[in-house]
Amino acid sequence: xxxxxxxxxxxxxxxxxxxxxxxxxxxxxxxxxxxxxxxxxxxxxxxxxxxxxxxxxxxxxxxxxxxxxxxxxxxxxxxxxxxxxxxxxxxxxxxxxxxxxxxxxxxxxxxxxxxxxxxxxxxxxxxxxxxxxxxxxxxxxxxxxxxxxxxxxxxxxxxxxxxxxxxxxxxxxxxxxxxxxxxxxxxxxxxxxxxxxxxxxxxxxxxxxxxxxxxxxxxxxxxxxxxxxxxxxxxxxxxxxxxxxxxxxxxxxxxxxxxxxxxxxxxxxxxxxxxxxxxxxxxxxxxxxxxxxxxxxxxxxxxxxxxxxxxxxxxxxxxxxxxxxxxxxxxxxxxxxxxxxxxxxxxxxxxxxxxxxxxxxxxxxxxxxxxxxxxxxxxxxxxxxxxxxxxxxxxxxxxxxxxxxxxxxxxxxx
Amino acid sequence: xxxxxxxxxxxxxxxxxxxxxxxxxxxxxxxxxxxxxxxxxxxxxxxxxxxxxxxxxxxxxxxxxxxxxxxxxxxxxxxxxxxxxxxxxxxxxxxxxxxxxxxxxxxxxxxxxxxxxxxxxxxxxxxxxxxxxxxxxxxxxxxxxxxxxxxxxxxxxxxxxxxxxxxxxxxxxxxxxxxxxxxxxxxxxxxxxxxxxxxxxxxxxxxxxxxxxxxxxxxxxxxxxxxx
Numbered sequence: 020x021x022x023x024x025x026x027x028x029x030x031x032x033x034x035x036x037x038x039x040x041x042x043x044x045x046x047x048x049x050x051x052x053x054x055x056x057x058x059x060x061x062x063x064x065x066x067x068x069x070x071x072x073x074x075x076x077x078x079x080x081x082x083x084x085x086x087x088x089x090x091x092x093x094x095x096x097x098x099x100x101x102x103x104x105x106x107x108x109x110x111x112x113x114x115x116x117x118x119x120x121x122x123x124x125x126x127x128x129x130x131x132x133x134x135x136x137x138x139x140x141x142x143x144x145x146x147x148x149x150x151x152x153x154x155x156x157x158x159x160x161x162x163x164x165x166x167x168x169x170x171x172x173x174x175x176x177x178x179x180x181x182x183x184x185x186x187x188x189x190x191x192x193x194x195x196x197x198x199x200x201x202x203x204x205x206x207x208x209x210x211x212x213x214x215x216x217x218x219x220x221x222x223x224x225x226x227x228x229x230x231x232x233x234x235x236x237x238x239x240x241x242x243x244x245x246x247x248x249x250x251x252x253x254x255x256x257x258x259x260x261x262x263x264x265x266x267x268x269x270x271x272x273x274x275x276x277x278x279x280x281x282x283x284x285x286x287x288x289x290x291x292x293x294x295x296x297x298x299x300x301x302x303x304x305x306x307x308x309x310x311x312x313x314x315x316x317x318x319x320x321x322x323x324x325x326x327x328x329x330x331x332x333x334x335x336x337x338x339x340x341x342x343x344x345x346x347x348x349x350x351x352x353x354x355x356x357x358x359x360x361x362x363x364x365x366x367x368x369x370x371x372x373x374x375x376x377x378x379x380x381x382x383x384x385x386x387x388x389x390x391x392x393x394x395x396x397x398x399x400x401x402x403x404x405x406x407x408x409x410x411x412x413x414x415x416x417x418x419x420x421x422x423x424x425x426x427x428x429x430x431x432x433x
Numbered sequence: 434x435x436x437x438x439x440x441x442x443x444x445x446x447x448x449x450x451x452x453x454x455x456x457x458x459x460x461x462x463x464x465x466x467x468x469x470x471x472x473x474x475x476x477x478x479x480x481x482x483x484x485x486x487x488x489x490x491x492x493x494x495x496x497x498x499x500x501x502x503x504x505x506x507x508x509x510x511x512x513x514x515x516x517x518x519x520x521x522x523x524x525x526x527x528x529x530x531x532x533x534x535x536x537x538x539x540x541x542x543x544x545x546x547x548x549x550x551x552x553x554x555x556x557x558x559x560x561x562x563x564x565x566x567x568x569x570x571x572x573x574x575x576x577x578x579x580x581x582x583x584x585x586x587x588x589x590x591x592x593x594x595x596x597x598x599x600x601x602x603x604x605x606x607x608x609x610x611x612x613x614x615x616x617x618x619x620x621x622x623x624x625x626x627x628x629x630x631x632x633x634x635x636x637x638x639x640x641x642x643x644x645x646x647x648x649x650x651x652x653x654x655x656x657x658x659x660x661x
Contacts, residue, residue, distance in 0.1 A: 022547045029535040331531035334492055335593070336520020337548045338513050427492050430527055430605075431483070 023341055026332075027348040030321065041317045042357050045406060048310035049361020050368065052303040052402045053394070057369035059299040061393040063292055067260060069224040070288060071281050073166045075134070075254030076263040079124065079276040123274065124253055129266050132164035132256040137240035139251065142206045143187075143233060145195045152191065152231045154205065156240020157254070165254045168221050168234065175199050175219030182239045184218035188229035192220045205233065205243060213243050307405055310357070311413035314350055318417035322346065329421050330429025343422040350414020351407065358403035365402075366394040438504050440601045440633035441466035441489055446498035448484050458484045460656040461498065468600065469631040471624060473644035476653035482637040483605055485653065489635060490523050490603045491515045503600045520549050524594025524632075526623075528606040532578040532586055532593075539565065539574040542592040549597065557596070564592040568622050584615030591622060595632070602627075604636040608643065620646065 031038045125133045136157035143152045155162070159180045163169050168177045168186065177186050185203060187195075197203060199217055206212045215235065223229055241247060253276075257266055263280035271278040282289055322329070329342055369392040377386040441464060448459040458481040466472050476482040487493040488500055491507050500507045503522060510518055519525070524545075532541045542561050546553040553561075565571055568588040578586055587607065594602050604623065608616035620643050627634045636647065644650050650661045 021551045025547070026533075029533075033535040327531060328533050331527075332533070332544070332548070333516065334490075334519060334525055334527075334531075335545050335548065336516050336518075338516045340513075341548065427487055430487075430492070430531075 022337075023344040023348055026345045027352060030325070030345070031349055031352060034321065037317065037321075038353070041313060042353055042360065044313045045310045045353060045357025045410065046361035046364060048306045049358055049402055049406050050365035051306045052405075053362060053365030053398055054368055054392070055299050055302050056398045056402065057365070057392040057394050058372070058390055059295055060395065060398060061369075061373070061391040063295060064393065065387070065391045066288070066292070070285060071260040071263075073168075073171065073223040073225050073228055074281050075165045076257045076260050076281050077255040077267045077270065078279045079253040079255065079270065079274065080251060080279070082275060082277050120274070120276075121253065124255060124270065127255075127266055127270060129257045129259060129262050130255055131258050132161065134158065134161035134165050134254045135237065135250040136162070136252050136254055137237060137244050137246050137250050139240075139244050140208060141233070141243070143191070143195070144204045144206065145197055145201070148195050150191065150194065150231065152187075152205075152233050153227075154233050154235060154240060154243065156235040156243070157237050157250075159234075159236065162234070162254070165256050166223075166228070166234075168219075168223075171221045171223045173220045173222045175217070177219045177221070177234065180218055180234070180236050182236045182242075183215060184236075185215035185239075186219035186221060186234040187217065188232055189220050189222035190226075190230040191232070192217070194230075203233075207243055209245065211243055211245060213239070215239070303402070303405075307402075307409050310406060311409040314353060314410050315413040315416055318346060318350060318414050319420065321349075322417045322421045325421075326424055327429055329424050330426040333424065334426040334430065339422040342424075343418045346418030346421050347411060347414050350410045350418070354407040354410030357410070358406045361406070362399050362403050366399060369394050437467060439465050439501070440468045440470065440503055441635065442499075442501040443489070444499045446485070446488060446495050446500060448481070448488060448493070449496045458656055459488070459495070462653075462656075462658045464651065464658055466601075466633050466635060468633050469627070470649065471627045471634045471636070471647040473647040473650045474635060474637045474653055474658075475639065475641065475644045475650055476637070477639060480653045481656045482653045485658075486603050486605050486635065486637050489601075490525055491518050517549075520545055521597045522599055522601065524597070524599045524602040526587070526590050526594045526602065526604040526607045528609040532589060534578055537575050537577055538570060538581060538585075538589050541578065541589055542596055544593055545596045560598075561592060561596050564595055565589075567626070568592055582615070583611050584618055587611060587615070587619050588622065591619070591626070595626065595630075599632065601633045601635070604634060606638055607636065608638075608640070616643075 121133050121135055124130065134157045136155055138153065138155045141152055141154045143150050159178050163178060173189055175186065180186060187203070192198065195203065197217055199220070201217045202214050203217060204212060204214050221228065235243070237250070241249070244251070257263060260281065263282045267278045267280040270276070333339070333342065372390045373388045373392045375389045377389045443462055443464050446459055446462040447457070450456045450458060462485060474482050474485065484493065488495045489502065491502075491510070505518065505522065507515065507518070533544065536544070539561065542565055543553045543557065546557045546561070562571070562574065565574060568591060570585060570588055570592070573581060573585060578589070581589065602623075607623065608619050611619060623634060623636070624646060626632065634647070638644050652659045652661065
């Protein structure tokens, strides 16, 4: 073993309860940071999963018809410029060349799933009760990759949905008083009416879906809204929901489609998430810095206490650099041990707290944890690395103090 | 008879401490110590004897003049080289033993070897254990300094000074902190080791009785050296 390592270890061992206390302090800081980060990351991930996980990250729709100016209509010199709304040629707008477009969209970076859809407003009626709903009709296997519906099913089945079947939200089902196998009627604004058998009920946690959305097969939607073989929109899922704006802008630039992203539709949610992440970062930075200060002060005291021994080591031939290494090593060892202990305790607490269940809301469904904390290698590894770097930086000042001690002062001062 | 290289040679050695008021401590010291000699430097406190010893041992740089130890001019060495020089070319014995509290008697005695080589090899350990045996500490190898008497601590320090087989040992009031029995014991050991191994000793003291038992006495007064 190297001389420096041996001296550092001996110092720490001789430090006894002081070493244990400072180790505890570092471990506690690591525990706190892992706990706070784990909890907030978990909460945010649940929030994002609930909101971004069950909606499409990017929705592409046919562009609104741009009003043409009279000069472009030579046959109608008297034509007036009219608003795009009135100019719409058919309802709903459809995207041509569906398959070709789908392949183009799927080729963008970060895209993990694309689902073509026909969607529109309709009235759902059942035994006198009626409600305005959003109808999303798309191939179940593709749509499931966007909305994770199958995972959120309380009852029934979605992946094998038939054209005469529908899946609706849990709250909507309760409001209408329907259950699996019951029949519901959908009426579009154009007056078309179709009847569907209820094949599944989902509870996603997102109010928009649970209270007022009906899922059909693409074929059923095309029939209901009379779009033939065309679709009105594409839903896109990304590997990272927070790239929605970037990818969406890229799509808008190269495809002749209107682009909407979940981020632009939920600006308040995003600023809340940012504020939350910011406060978690502040807590982490301050507690790690506190452990750095604690280490620095303990080592400074230790250097003062040992100035005699340090002086003699230099007198008998230890180079300044060797003394510097001794005390930096002490900080490093405390940092590494504190990081390991803190990582174990912190991860343990996060996992233990994550087992506390939420009060049951939907009968028959295992409730989510009350605190959905998660322990990721990034959180644990990042915190450990940060605390180790901080302890080493904190030990440099006392280590330099020790290295610069003049043995003559020590010998004369005794 | 071939001319022997001196263990210590100084020429016009001056040392001034530049504080608020410059203090001249050494006023031009010329001294010569041959290998195997045991030289006592006798002087009152404040006479500059410790400063002289620190300059000889490369702990302090002189303001003026040359210090040549075993053929090596100390002015030619940078700080790291001076540290290496202190580690292997000279051995120090101080008034206070200054052992490392957390290390055993044997580990303390081996400290200069550890500083130079990391881990002492079997040969080093054997040599140092022999020395500890020689000073009567073979039953104390595993004891911490706090478990040793004052005399035992100082004897450990003597072995530490000899661990890297230096040609010169510098002792600053080595018995100053000991009772008369331990004091005699420690001095006798130093003298015997000097005679057995031929290591030159320069011992600073204010004790006439001890000083007179060396080969030569140099008196230092007001920063100037005179020989009896």
